[in-house]
Amino acid sequence: MVTIAVDGPSGSGKSSVSKAVAGRLGLAYLDTGAMYRAATLWCVRTDVALDDADAVARAVREMPLEMGVDPAAPGVVLDGDDVAAAIRTTEVSSAVSQVATNLEVRAEMKRRQRAVIDAENTDGFSGGRGIVAEGRDITTVVAPDADARVLLTASEEARLRRRSLEVHGAADAAAVDATRDQVLRRDRDDSTVSQFLTAADGVVTVDSSELDLDQTVAAVLSVVDRLGQWQA
Ligand SMILES: Nc1ncnc2c1ncn2[C@@H]1O[C@H](COP(=O)(O)OP(=O)(O)O)[C@@H](O)[C@H]1O
Numbered sequence: 074m075v076t077i078a079v080d081g082p083s084g085s086g087k088s089s090v091s092k093a094v095a096g097r098l099g100l101a102y103l104d105t106g107a108m109y110r111a112a113t114l115w116c117v118r119t120d121v122a123l124d125d126a127d128a129v130a131r132a133v134r135e136m137p138l139e140m141g142v143d144p145a146a147p148g149v150v151l152d153g154d155d156v157a158a159a160i161r162t163t164e165v166s167s168a169v170s171q172v173a174t175n176l177e178v179r180a181e182m183k184r185r186q187r188a189v190i191d192a193e194n195t196d197g198f199s200g201g202r203g204i205v206a207e208g209r210d211i212t213t214v215v216a217p218d219a220d221a222r223v224l225l226t227a228s229e230e231a232r233l234r235r236r237s238l239e240v241h242g243a244a245d246a247a248a249v250d251a252t253r254d255q256v257l258r259r260d261r262d263d264s265t266v267s268q269f270l271t272a273a274d275g276v277v278t279v280d281s282s283e284l285d286l287d288q289t290v291a292a293v294l295s296v297v298d299r300l301g302q303w304q305a
């Protein structure tokens with residue numbers, strides 16, 4: 074059994090690369106960013122003011138969230154409702170840092186994420202062969218004991234271009250400008266509570282600026298091969 078931890082800034086390729094790595098190795102996949110996004114949506118839907126830190130923490134502790142861990146179809150179910158699309162809106166992207174910088178929320182998320190990681194590393198009905206978990210603090214806080222820890226980076230320009238293509242279907246100057254807030258401002262806010270811009274001790278950096286998706290997946294797989302003391 075194995076845990077692979079992947080952190081990095083917005084648009085570095087964490088989700089697409091981690092899903093592909095999990096698929097290739099037959100592992101489960103946990104998108105921890107989706108959990109913070111779901112927490113933000115939950116506050117919005119239950120009329121909790123995002124600037125009321127205590128109320129947000131209380132709401133998140135009670136949030137009925139189920140995270141799917143199949144890399145081919147990682148569902149996000151909030152109070153029985155499939156919110157996979159609803160958590161990707163610009164409204165949620167713009168607001169999520171306010172929830173993610175709440176330290177009580179982070180403690181609750183760490184507890185839930187750890188439970189998923191441990192379940193996937195336990196023999197039994199729900200247990201599998203291991204998991205790839207990605208986010209901002211997986212290599213440092215949630216799973217510093219992971220078998221392989223990767224910081225996925227890319228230049229600001231590459232990250233803006235990718236996100237712009239994804240959200241607006243174009244990467245001209247206007248589209249890139251419209252993406253700045255949800256990439257650069259968000260990273261600035263998020264980096265006040267997590268270290269994902271530089272690699273912590275023992276974490277291997279993979280820079281994807283000049284790589285395409287397949288090359289980035291291959292680079293992460295080679296880190297896992299090199300560091301992994303486990304049997305595939
Ligand atoms: N190495 C890469 N080269 C080109 N495009 C990439 C690469 N990695 C990711 N992408 C694309 O960039 C976009 C953002 O990737 P994503 O995995 O959502 O990043 P993150 O989870 O780090 O925010 C996606 O459309 C994805 O297909």
Ligand SMILES: Nc1ccn([C@H]2C[C@H](O)[C@@H](COP(=O)(O)OP(=O)(O)O)O2)c(=O)n1
Nearest residue numbers: 083084105106107109169173208209210263
């Ligand atoms: N482990 C994590 C994962 C995400 N977050 C926060 C920071 C991000 O702004 C939001 C959303 O994360 P997500 O990975 O979906 O962000 P991207 O748009 O893919 O870059 O959650 C966090 O604080 N800690």
